[in-house]
Amino acid sequence: MKNKNGLVAFALLGLAAGAAAYYLLNTEDGKRQLDKANCGIKNLTKSLKELSKKEAKKAAKLAKSAKEDLEALKSRAKDMGKTAVDKVADKTNDLAQKAASTANKIASKTEEIAAKAKSEISNA
Numbered sequence: 001m002k003n004k005n006g007l008v009a010f011a012l013l014g015l016a017a018g019a020a021a022y023y024l025l026n027t028e029d030g031k032r033q034l035d036k037a038n039c040g041i042k043n044l045t046k047s048l049k050e051l052s053k054k055e056a057k058k059a060a061k062l063a064k065s066a067k068e069d070l071e072a073l074k075s076r077a078k079d080m081g082k083t084a085v086d087k088v089a090d091k092t093n094d095l096a097q098k099a100a101s102t103a104n105k106i107a108s109k110t111e112e113i114a115a116k117a118k119s120e121i122s123n124a
Contacts, residue, residue: 024030 022030024034
């Protein structure tokens with residue numbers, strides 16, 4: 001029973017497809033309808049192509065702009081990094097000079113104390 005119903009449905013589907021093909025290909029009204037459908041499909045295809053070209057151009061412009069922005073940010077980051085390194089180097093140099101100055105003062109003071117101690121030992 002199931003096979004008969006499927007076969008009947010398939011036959012009816014084939015009959016409907018055949019009737020539609022006959023209408024579109026063998027009658028004047030069908031030929032006009034088929035020509036309108038073909039023109040509509042061609043116009044739709046043309047419109048889609050034009051739209052995709054426009055959108056592709058927009059996407060290319062957007063990508064170019066994003067690339068330029070990225071390069072600018074990259075350059076700024078590089079400059080800021082260099083500035084930070086320079087500031088650290090300057091600060092390190094200042095600290096090294098202060099440390100050297102302090103070491104010299106301590107050495108001088110040590111020499112003074114040593115000389116004073118020698119003098120006191122000699123006088124005693």
